[in-house]
């Protein structure tokens with residue numbers, strides 16, 4: 091029997107207890123032993139839960155108990171989660187986590203500490219909820235030079251956008267539902283402002299390129315500025331709006347070229363499979379020089395899907411007890427990623443103009459040959475929707491300046 095401690099008994103922590111309770115026999119068949127949750131660390135008491143008697147409030151009890159070999163950290167937030175993780179690794183305990191904030195901020199250091207103490211720090215649940223992506227990227231795609239990772243990385247925002255687009259719900263209604271279903275972060279601003287997706291793309295980029303960029307260095311836009319008008323413009327263009335995290339080599343053919351990262355709403359054209367990824371589902375596309383494009387798809391949030399990944403990490407530890415496992419070596423990136431405004435994109439724009447319809451179109455075409463206008467004369471209300479040919483954002487802004495005020499700029503996924 092392996093004794094573990096659960097840190098944080100919220101949505102994911104209690105989901106881990108549920109998966110272990112339901113599947114412990116199956117787990118024992120695969121690993122040769124059962125998992126025993128010896129402690130649950132939380133500020134609260136859970137008198138009505140069958141494991142209520144295992145609750146402790148002092149991390150020192152867990153650190154001092156040599157019977158606990160694995161700590162599952164599902165507290166959320168940077169502190170004290172990082173401090174407890176570090177202390178557990180230094181005490182020679184393996185740590186598994188769903189905490190993307192800690193992995194994205196301190197992952198390089200924690201992996202180094204784990205290696206020094208001959209234990210493992212595993213974080214399959216930190217990206218994509220229940221989707222297997224961390225381990226496949228580190229092992230199954232290890233033969234490749236990776237040039238790009240793109241994804242729908244946040245279940246809450248994908249749920250909100252889907253409900254707004256297909257079910258006519260308001261942003262507030264859809265967010266309340268996502269909270270009820272246990273998808274949203276404790277402070278849902280991290281979801282809707284793109285911070286959560288940013289942490290996840292930083293983790294994926296570190297796996298792909300070996301360098302962990304600070305989330306604060308990554309250009310991040312959420313979905314709070316997306317309007318019904320933007321949704322209609324995307325539809326007119328033949329696509330849908332999704333919050334996308336992107337990371338890649340500036341020159342895909344050169345594995346030494348700089349890495350770009352960004353998080354922002356993108357128009358995904360209907361022919362792109364990411365356009366069909368709806369509700370809480372996430373999808374991650376990885377491009378390798380041998381394998382080509384690979385896509386991972388599944389439930390990106392929720393108690394049991396996320397717990398599925400956490401418990402899989404525990405099982406991985408149990409089944410590789412005596413092996414010296416390869417631990418990824420991440421460099422902490424110094425400085426910012428490559429300039430995202432230089433990336434080539436077509437842009438879906440809306441511009442406010444004082445000119446009459448025909449003049450506005452003539453002026454647009456004079457400065458931007460190849461721009462496609464989406465607004466009809468009948469629908470013209472002083473704003474014009476158009477899509478540009480591929481250019482950089484810097485070029486777009488210079489080009490559009492004399493035309494009027496750009497009220498929205500949305501990247502079209504290449």
Ligand code: HSE
Nearest residue numbers: 244245246274275391
């Ligand atoms: N709030 C996150 C999401 C949870 O909605 O994707 C899973 O990381």
